[in-house]
Amino acid sequence: MPIRIPEDLPAQDVLSGENIFAMTSSRAAQQDIRPLEVGILNLMPNKIETEVQLLRLLSNTPLQINVDFIRIDDIAPKNTPQSHMEAFYHQFSDIAKKKYDGLIITGAPLAHLQYEEVKYWDRMTAILDWANRHVQSTLYLCWAAHAAIYHFYGIRRTLLNNKVCGVFQHKVLAPHNELLRGFDPCFFAPHSRFGHVDVEHWQNIPGLEIIAQSEQAGVYVAASEDKRMVFVTGHPEYEGQTLHEEYCRDTDVGLFPAVPKNYYPHDDPQNEPIVRWRAHGSLLVSNWLNYFVYQTTPFDLNQLAANKKVHQETS
Template sequence: MPIRIPEQLPAQNVLLGENIFTMESNRAANQDIRPLKVGILNLMPNKIETEVQLLRLLSNTPLQIDVDFIRIDSQAPKNTPQSHMDAFYHDFSQVADKKYDGLIVTGAPLALLKYEDVKYWDTMTTILEWAQRHVNSTLYLCWAAHAAMYHFYNFTRTLRKEKFSGVFEHKVNDPHNELLRGFDPVFYAPHSRYGHIDTANYNSVDGLHVVAESEEVGAYIVASEDKRMVFVTGHPEYDADTLGDEYFRDVKAGQTPSIPKNYFTDNDPTKPPIVRWRSHGSLFFTNWLNYYVYQTTPYDLNQLAEKSQPKR
């Protein structure tokens, strides 16, 4: 799929080096097609790394996509140059009047904070409500998935003493759900989180379905019947080294983290990781774009209907 991204975005060279098709704006403008409008609310501190991970996964369909990177506040990020933010990111206020076919809200390193203690929580809830009116289908990842469940359904996550960290086996609960089309009955996905919401809580909400889960770490993919909201509690976008980088970062900081499960060869941190989640991660994003976004979104985004409010 040609992703239309801003010229000079650092991710472009990385993706081209991986033989992934990207398209600059001038070339895309000459194609007689309406591209999908996808916003990415990037809450991760290392913006550039997350950009590459997500753009890589958005690259595997014949659809053309226009991507807007959105920032939630103006505070300078810890691990990303301010010049990068100024060049490639929109303040939410700059896109608040726009409508999008799809929106991705990333995770955030806020595991141990109460939601109301998050500095941008008020803005986050504004965006959650805005998405109900302005976005055809929203994909919430990890922390964002739990935050949305809290805001819309009043489910408070449990904070575990030991982090779910590793690559875990999952099973397909609903093989007929289009998000899982082409999935093997059993597949693997990375998790890196302290927060947890019991599967029974998801299942108690009318109109939500746990379509994939793990015996070890619980619900993984939860989707609404109307396809307007998808909650993913793990990280299908992670690079091969991401879990390892997190582990070694914590060790270097003097912490004693558990070795990520089923990740390093022989569970030995001196050996390379075993990568076995990328194919399903790519397929998941492709299915979301096709069946939950492209097949359901109106050609004229001004005709996008407001989603009925979730039942709290």
């Protein structure tokens, strides 16, 4: 069964054109099952592009999913029409009393900003604490993964002079963990970030398991033993051209970015990028939905608060 999204959401046409089954709300209402409730806190500037990327991954499952898009503030995004935000996004205050089976918090293009310098950091920490009480399992991507590690465990990322950017090979360190069920022992995934957390810091977090790691990019996937928190430091949702578009954008504004590693044949930006992470990215999100959300969430979400283990907050 597919994801259920609003009938007029632009992503509907894109997904249909790719032969991805996304059910409209009216059709889903005719089915007598409880769909999963999944929220997406979208912090990326191009909301529509990120919506398509994440919905594509969420669609590869037999589960029916209701998706709520959540915004962190009232500021009109630079690359997304305000009318789109008003039509398809919820203010956090509107859904604060709701409980979710799953929540995805995206990365954010915050470059060299320290957390306390982020204009919405207070709201971000409030949402992180709320998720511990209202969400069965939360998937943190890229910047959000580092932000959550800092908020809950007090581990501050190192800001690098050179961006970790490219497609890197990773090794599965925990082959019996359900999150990577079906993965090859070695797989590729894209990264695009300035932040870095040393593996020793990840290893010192109690109750956290490092599941996949790269020699070049560091820890890629880690998860809490209770399956409530999943940290992914890269971008499994990225499309084939996303890193290329980032490289061209940074080049056009005079930032002189390094060529993304292991991305273009012969590291030549004139060549068509090699896409070799899509299958594993899709499988990662499908496994999260099935084993960390669907298999663990209570049928009655009102029971979630009593079962939820709240992690120690250190900030």
